[in-house]
Amino acid sequence: MLKTAAFLVGLALIFNTQRRALVSSFGFGVANAVVVAKMLPVASPSMIKVGFSGRDVLKKDRPLLPETLGLITGVFYLFSLLLFIPFAFYHHLTDTFSDGQFPHHKLAAYLSAILSIQSMLMLGVADDLFDLRWRHKFFLPAIAAIPMLMVYYVNWGKTSIVLPPFLEMGSTIDLGFLYYAYMGAFSIFCTNCINIYAGLNGLEVGQSVVLGVCVLINDYLYISGPPCPVMDNHLLSTYIMLPFVLASLPLLKYNWWPARGFVGDTYCYFAGMVFAVVGILGHFSKTLLSFCGPQIFNFLYSLPQLFHLVPCPRHRMPVYNEKTGKLEPSRADVSKCNSAVKTVLRALAKFRLIRVWEDASKMEVSNMTLINLTLVHIGPLREDHLTMVLLSLQFAWGILAIILRHQLAKLIFGA
Amino acid sequence: MLKTAAFLVGLALIFNTQRRALVSSFGFGVANAVVVAKMLPVASPSMIKVGFSGRDVLKKDRPLLPETLGLITGVFYLFSLLLFIPFAFYHHLTDTFSDGQFPHHKLAAYLSAILSIQSMLMLGVADDLFDLRWRHKFFLPAIAAIPMLMVYYVNWGKTSIVLPPFLEMGSTIDLGFLYYAYMGAFSIFCTNCINIYAGLNGLEVGQSVVLGVCVLINDYLYISGPPCPVMDNHLLSTYIMLPFVLASLPLLKYNWWPARGFVGDTYCYFAGMVFAVVGILGHFSKTLLSFCGPQIFNFLYSLPQLFHLVPCPRHRMPVYNEKTGKLEPSRADVSKCNSAVKTVLRALAKFRLIRVWEDASKMEVSNMTLINLTLVHIGPLREDHLTMVLLSLQFAWGILAIILRHQLAKLIFGA
Numbered sequence: 001m002l003k004t005a006a007f008l009v010g011l012a013l014i015f016n017t018q019r020r021a022l023v024s025s026f027g028f029g030v031a032n033a034v035v036v037a038k039m040l041p042v043a044s045p046s047m048i049k050v051g052f053s054g055r056d057v058l059k060k061d062r063p064l065l066p067e068t069l070g071l072i073t074g075v076f077y078l079f080s081l082l083l084f085i086p087f088a089f090y091h092h093l094t095d096t097f098s099d100g101q102f103p104h105h106k107l108a109a110y111l112s113a114i115l116s117i118q119s120m121l122m123l124g125v126a127d128d129l130f131d132l133r134w135r136h137k138f139f140l141p142a143i144a145a146i147p148m149l150m151v152y153y154v155n156w157g158k159t160s161i162v163l164p165p166f167l168e169m170g171s172t173i174d175l176g177f178l179y180y181a182y183m184g185a186f187s188i189f190c191t192n193c194i195n196i197y198a199g200l201n202g203l204e205v206g207q208s209v210v211l212g213v214c215v216l217i218n219d220y221l222y223i224s225g226p227p228c229p230v231m232d233n234h235l236l237s238t239y240i241m242l243p244f245v246l247a248s249l250p251l252l253k254y255n256w257w258p259a260r261g262f263v264g265d266t267y268c269y270f271a272g273m274v275f276a277v278v279g280i281l282g283h284f285s286k287t288l289l290s291f292c293g294p295q296i297f298n299f300l301y302s303l304p305q306l307f308h309l310v311p312c313p314r315h316r317m318p319v320y321n322e323k324t325g326k327l328e329p330s331r332a333d334v335s336k337c338n339s340a341v342k343t344v345l346r347a348l349a350k351f352r353l354i355r356v357w358e359d360a361s362k363m364e365v366s367n368m369t370l371i372n373l374t375l376v377h378i379g380p381l382r383e384d385h386l387t388m389v390l391l392s393l394q395f396a397w398g399i400l401a402i403i404l405r406h407q408l409a410k411l412i413f414g415a
Numbered sequence: 416m417l418k419t420a421a422f423l424v425g426l427a428l429i430f431n432t433q434r435r436a437l438v439s440s441f442g443f444g445v446a447n448a449v450v451v452a453k454m455l456p457v458a459s460p461s462m463i464k465v466g467f468s469g470r471d472v473l474k475k476d477r478p479l480l481p482e483t484l485g486l487i488t489g490v491f492y493l494f495s496l497l498l499f500i501p502f503a504f505y506h507h508l509t510d511t512f513s514d515g516q517f518p519h520h521k522l523a524a525y526l527s528a529i530l531s532i533q534s535m536l537m538l539g540v541a542d543d544l545f546d547l548r549w550r551h552k553f554f555l556p557a558i559a560a561i562p563m564l565m566v567y568y569v570n571w572g573k574t575s576i577v578l579p580p581f582l583e584m585g586s587t588i589d590l591g592f593l594y595y596a597y598m599g600a601f602s603i604f605c606t607n608c609i610n611i612y613a614g615l616n617g618l619e620v621g622q623s624v625v626l627g628v629c630v631l632i633n634d635y636l637y638i639s640g641p642p643c644p645v646m647d648n649h650l651l652s653t654y655i656m657l658p659f660v661l662a663s664l665p666l667l668k669y670n671w672w673p674a675r676g677f678v679g680d681t682y683c684y685f686a687g688m689v690f691a692v693v694g695i696l697g698h699f700s701k702t703l704l705s706f707c708g709p710q711i712f713n714f715l716y717s718l719p720q721l722f723h724l725v726p727c728p729r730h731r732m733p734v735y736n737e738k739t740g741k742l743e744p745s746r747a748d749v750s751k752c753n754s755a756v757k758t759v760l761r762a763l764a765k766f767r768l769i770r771v772w773e774d775a776s777k778m779e780v781s782n783m784t785l786i787n788l789t790l791v792h793i794g795p796l797r798e799d800h801l802t803m804v805l806l807s808l809q810f811a812w813g814i815l816a817i818i819l820r821h822q823l824a825k826l827i828f829g830a
Contacts, residue, residue, distance in 0.1 A: 012613070046545055051466065057577055079558070085565040085716070093569060104519030106568060113524040115497075118533055120492075125540075147526070154508060166596075174505075220816060349690040 008033040014087065021340040025239050028080040029246030035118070037250035038404065048267040052128060054262055058200070058320045058327065058383055065259060068128045069251060069265020074121040076166065081114050088239060105155050106232070112151035113240055113277045114304055116378065118136035119144035120273035124266035136186065144273055145187035148280060188284050189359050193273030193295035195265060196302070199317045200371065201257040201383055205248050205294075206391045212245040214291045215278060230283065237282035244274050257384035273337055290401040294394050298370040307369050310334060310341065316367035318375055318386070326380035328372075329355060329366035337363075351371040422449040428503065432441065438656050439502040441679035443495040444449050446461030452665035469541060469677055473615070473742065473798055476697055477591035480674060483543045483653040484666060485682020489536040492662045496529050496655070503654060518755045520570050521647070527566035527654055529694045529698050535606065539681035553603065559688055559695040560602035562694060564595055566624065606687030608710035611717070613683060614732045616798055621806045623686040624712075627660040629706045630812030631691060636821065647699065650698035658690050671797035706818040709809050713785040720783050725749060731782035733801070734788055741806035744770060744781035744788075752778075767792065 013027025047053065047066035055062045086093065088110065092102050123140040132140075166386065200205045215237060222234040226261055251267070254260050279285035289296070305312035310333050318327035334345060345365050349356040349369040353368040365373045375381060381389065418539035428442025452768065462468065462481035470477045485761055503525065507517050538555040541547065547555075558582040615621045630652060637649040666682070669675050704711075720727035726747050733742035749760060760780050764771040770791040781787045792798060796804065 050544055062758070078534075082561045082565060085562075089569050102520075102569065104523050104570070106527060107519075107566065108519050108522045111523060111530060112561070113532055114482070115526060115533065118530070118537070121492075121535070122537060144495075146497050147500075147529070151499060151522065151526070153501055154504050154517065210518055214435055247494075 003034050003037065003157075007031050010034065011087075016322060019087075019090050021090065022235075022241075022242075024240065025084060025242050026246075028084050028087075029243035032076050032080045032243055032247045033250050034312040036076050036247050037381055038071050039076070040069060040250060040254045040261065043069065043072050045097075047261075052264070056201070056259060056262075057316065059258060060320075060322060060325075066261040068125065068264035069254065069261045070263040070270055071121070071125060073247050073251045073263075074126070074266065076118075077113060078118055078121070078246060080243050080247070081117075084239065084243070086126070091386070095199035106236070108151050108155060109281055110190045110236065110239070111282055113146045115147035116144050116187075116272050116277055117152045117270065119147065121266065121270045127269070135185060137194070141187040141191040141269065141273060141276065142184040144281075145184055147277060152183070152280065153180070154166050166322065167244050183280050183285075185280060186354045187273065189275040190276040190288075190292075191269045193292055193299060194272045197295050197298045197370065198268060200387045200390075201259040202252060202255050204263050204268050205252040205272075207257050208267075208275075209245055209248050209252055210391055210394045210398065211275060212241050212248070213290055213395070214402065215241050215275070215288065216245065217399075218284070218287060218402050218405075219282075221402070233282040233284070237278040237284075239280050240274060242269075245397070255385065257382075264302070271353050281352060287401070287405050290405060291398045293397040293401065294370060294390070301368050301373070303368060310337070310345070310365070310368065316369050316372070318371060320382065324380060326382050327375060327386055328380045329375045331357065332363040332367050333362070334365050335361070335363050418449050418452065422446050425449065427481055429513075433504075434505050435735070436505065437650075437653065437657075438505050439660075440499060441503075443499050444658035447495045447658055447662045448665050449582065450486050451491050451662050452668070455484060455665060455669045455676065458484065458487050460479065462676075467679070469679075471616075471674060473732065474673060475735075475737060475740075482674040483540065483744050484676045485678040485680050485685055486536070486540060487748045489539075489685045490683065491533075492659060493529060493533055493536070493743050495662070496532075499658070500525070520643070520644050523566050523653075524651065524696055527562045528651075528696055530562035531602075531692055532685065532688050532828070534562065536681065536685045539679070539684035542680045542684070542788065549572035553607070556602040556606040556688060556691065556700050557599040559636060560691060560695075563692060564598055567598070567695065568595070578749065591683050598695050598700075601694060601704075602688065602691040605691040605703075605707075606684045606715060608707055609687045610680060610683040612710050612713045612785065615802045615805075616672040617667060617684075617802045618668050618786075618805060619678050621685050621802060622661050622809050623682075623690075624660055624663050625806055625809045625813065626690060627656050627663070628704065628705055629817065630656050630690070631660065632814075632822075633699070633702060633817050634697075636699050636817070648697040648699070650823065651685075652693040652699075655689060655693050659686075672802065679748050702816070705820060706813045708812040708816065709785060709805070716783050716785060717789070720747070725760070725780070726781070727751070731784050733786060733789070734775055736795065739795060741797050742790060742801055743795045744790045746772065746779040747782050748777065749780050750776070750778050 007030075010027045010029075010031030013030060014024045016023045016027070032139065044066040046065070047068055052066060052068040053064055056065050056066050056271060068183055085107070089102070089107065120141060123137075123144055125129040127137050127140070133370060194204060197207065216381075219234040219238045219241070222228065222231055225231075226345065246269070253264055275288060279288040297370060304310045305316070313330070313332055316330055316332075319330045321328050334342065336363075342363060345363075346356060348354040349365075353373070354368065366376050371386070371390065376387065376392075418748065422445075424445075425442045425448075427445030429439045431438045433444065458768055459481040461478070462483055467481060467483040469482050500522070501691065504517070504522065535556060538552075541639055542552050542555070545799050546830045590828060609619060609623060632652045634649040634656070635644055637643065663686070665676060670678055690703060694703040720731070726749055728745070729745055731745055731747075734745045736743050749757065752760075757778060760769060760778075761771060763769040764780075768788070769783065772779040781791050786805065787802070789801065789808075793804065
């Protein structure tokens with residue numbers, strides 16, 4: 001009943017009498033969220049039947065849950081992006097269609113965004129299906145970014161970046177081919193940074209929703225201000241991000257503790273690509289990177305274990321304590337490390353960047369992920385409370401980045 | 416060795432010194448064919464492992480073969496279409512890039528073609544994976560056609576068709592919304608017509624290759640002639656069709672009798688969408704329909720059984736005769752039909768449109784498919800010989816349609 005009403009409100013917003021594209025975009029998001037919420041429980045048994053399933057190891061009874069549910073969100077989200085096309089260009093169709101003023105380059109950019117997101121969704125499903133090797137899947141996002149890079153090349157070919165005046169190297173510098181390498185690397189970063197900061201119910205979708213809200217706030221600051229040359233970029237970003245955030249909400253609820261299903265690599269990759277697309281086509285990739293502070297910290301903090309300077313167990317997720325029902329930091333056995341490494345680890349423990357458990361025969365440290373570090377600082381937490389803390393951190397960081405970005409930019413580049 | 420050489424020739428053609436887009440397109444097709452040929456045997460075990468497999472029931476030992484191999488052709492084909500973008504627009508990038516003359520509307524059309532094909536590939540995989548119900552999958556092609564229809568709407572919005580002068584109703588008639596319904600229906604037809612004219616090793620890919628060659632011949636007649644307004648449409652069609660035909664050839668070889676793997680619904684849908692896309696964006700959907708004579712005949716001929724006027728067994732494929740190793744027409748038991756139906760069936764048998772086996776207690780007819788009808792006329796055939804006959808028929812019909820189209824058009828519409 002409530003859902004039907006929400007769906008009808010969504011439809012009314014899509015076909016709003018003033019034909020405002022932004023309102024239509026919001027309407028698509030609302031209607032879509034209702035459809036996704038309805039489809040998730042319907043699709044779950046089919047997913048398990050096909051073999052898309054996994055155990056939730058942080059629960060007492062380790063239930064078998066459907067996987068790859070990000071596919072449902074992804075497919076309906078893409079569907080709404082496609083149906084939105086005539087609404088995005090409505091005013092051009094009615095007012096200036098006959099003068100040949102139609103902005104085909106904007107349509108091409110929008111289509112390339114959809115193509116890249118859809119390509120990543122396919123590659124994500126392929127990964128969930130065939131369990132691709134790490135060295136193959138690492139580069140998949142760069143492949144999925146090709147449509148966007150091709151259109152970037154033929155549409156703008158602009159590969160120069162603005163330099164701050166104090167460098168005294170001229171106002172811009174042309175990076176040429178390097179700029180495409182940068183965009184490819186940016187896509188790889190966006191998709192993998194969500195995928196490695198994961199493992200708790202609600203964390204993958206939650207961080208995506210929080211990042212999406214930060215992007216929308218930043219877009220709003222441009223769109224609501226006086227007309228400026230980058231306004232169109234931020235409108236495009238909003239058209240892509242707004243329905244994404246809304247279509248992710250029902251998945252977040254479904255995946256929230258205690259989860260009824262997992263989102264799969266499919267969601268992490270596909271969500272990462274949505275961010276890569278708005279960052280590149282909206283020309284604010286550096287701002288977007290600044291929102292990803294927790295993800296970047298998590299990645300850098302993980303490096304000693306990823307490079308095996310510190311022993312790295314196969315799974316670094318927190319440990320479920322059956323008695324308390326809470327999560328505790330998981331540990332790596334560092335007894336066999338040489339004394340220099342041990343000294344460094346003890347020093348890090350002084351700064352509370354790690355926790356050390358040591359007795360005469362054995363030395364253990366907490367695994368180096370932001371999730372474990374949070375447990376080290378706050379103490380054992382129930383899974384959903386831990387997710388909540390991490391998402392709050394993400395949001396606070398994002399807001400701080402927005403404030404700094406808009407204040408610092410004035411300082412560095414002038415008003 | 417030979418494959419490496421072919422791959423290098425493909426690369427040389429892509430980066431041909433004269434920067435001819437058509438030569439690059441051919442080069443992509445050649446290089447792609449080599450990659451697909453190499454990937455098919457590599458991917459086959461993974462496909463079986465994931466559950467994409469089926470038995471070849473028209474063989475003595477009914478071997479288990481990998482399914483859904485059309486996915487391999489499809490993914491690499493899409494990949495080559497994306498990488499082709501800068502080559503397609505090379506002359507615009509170098510000559511007139513700075514004057515803002517870049518043909519963004521053509522880029523948008525090309526991107527929408529890729530999007531529709533990719534959407535259909537995804538839906539095809541979903542069908543092979545989840546075994547969708549017939550009433551759901553029937554409309555999938557119309558959904559996959561949405562990107563193209565949206566771009567058609569904002570790009571041209573032209574929904575009028577040219578009328579022949581003798582109707583005396585004016586030179587054109589605007590079909591409005593009906594034209595979009597027509598394009599949706601056309602997509603549904605193209606994808607399903609290949610899917611229901613199937614079941615023999617090599618038939619699905621073979622008919623697609625033959626249809627593709629007919630489209631290319633028709634395109635060539637326009638491209639090689641004097642400059643005309645529709646030349647660009649046929650260039651676009653060639654850019655899409657040429658690499659498709661070439662990437663399908665290794666799959667045809669792999670699927671040829673005795674097949675080492677099946678192409679899956681994935682290939683039938685995806686190939687059908689390639690035809691729908693060139694028909695719509697190339698503005699020659701009616702010509703394309705005329706090439707599909709055998710498919711249309713097969714569909715109409717099947718109707719009495721599809722509507723259960725004549726009993727329809729679950730499978731209507733020919734029957735494998737273990738003694739001769741040849742295929743014979745499969746039969747439907749019509750003993751329980753009323754006498755009117757029996758009379759009609761006996762009359763059809765007189766015109767050799769069906770075969771009847773009748774004795775005192777039982778009456779059987781050959782199942783009403785073009786495949787069985789061919790066996791009725793020619794007699795039992797080995798599977799590959801039957802496929803060969805059907806493909807020859809397809810090619811002969813296509814050539815006839817091209818000749819008629821170019822001669823008849825002059826008669827009806829004037830020169």
